[in-house]
Amino acid sequence: MYENGLWVFGYGSLIWKPGFEYGQKQRATLFGFQRAFCLWSIHYRGTAAQPGLVLGLDPASGARCEGVAYYVGAETAADVHEYLRARELVSYAYFERLLQVRLADGQEVPALCYIVDPQHSQYAGGLEPAAQASTIASAAGSAGPNRDYLLNTARHLHQLGIDDPDIQRLVELVTLS
Numbered sequence: 001m002y003e004n005g006l007w008v009f010g011y012g013s014l015i016w017k018p019g020f021e022y023g024q025k026q027r028a029t030l031f032g033f034q035r036a037f038c039l040w041s042i043h044y045r046g047t048a049a050q051p052g053l054v055l056g057l058d059p060a061s062g063a064r065c066e067g068v069a070y071y072v073g074a075e076t077a078a079d080v081h082e083y084l085r086a087r088e089l090v091s092y093a094y095f096e097r098l099l100q101v102r103l104a105d106g107q108e109v110p111a112l113c114y115i116v117d118p119q120h121s122q123y124a125g126g127l128e129p130a131a132q133a134s135t136i137a138s139a140a141g142s143a144g145p146n147r148d149y150l151l152n153t154a155r156h157l158h159q160l161g162i163d164d165p166d167i168q169r170l171v172e173l174v175t176l177s
Contacts, residue, residue, distance in 0.1 A: 015067060036057075
């Protein structure tokens with residue numbers, strides 16, 4: 001499975017904290033999904049008593065999500081995959097899929113993606129921005145305040161030149177609260 005290495009698509013915290021060594025990093029686009037605060041976090045950015053919200057790749061017709069793709073060589077791909085499973089599948093609220101992404105250089109490659117499961121009990125799709133902001137402003141978990149997760153994501157998207165109006169709106173709402 002890993003003889004040609006592995007591409008990994010990051011759209012949230014994987015952009016600013018991949019947690020693994022990689023040989024190449026490029027901007028990338030995944031079609032048919034949107035980046036959304038659509039998953040209750042009871043581990044990293046919230047607790048069972050006060051859940052936070054984290055990003056998920058939520059299926060949406062005509063949508064596209066810009067992020068980054070990391071290339072991991074064949075010699076470390078299995079270890080990176082194991083690490084990502086432990087990190088991303090902590091509550092099995094995501095599906096692990098190999099999906100085509102378009103790299104900045106025009107190549108289309110299969111990349112490991114973590115897609116939110118809309119049937120999972122932690123799915124929080126469709127929350128209004130004000131409700132998202134209220135949750136993000138007040139929640140914290142084992143990885144720190146939910147606010148930091150949002151602000152780190154927004155800062156790194158900006159550094160990559162990725163415009164995400166929904167993220168920017170949430171930053172505005174959270175910093176006002």
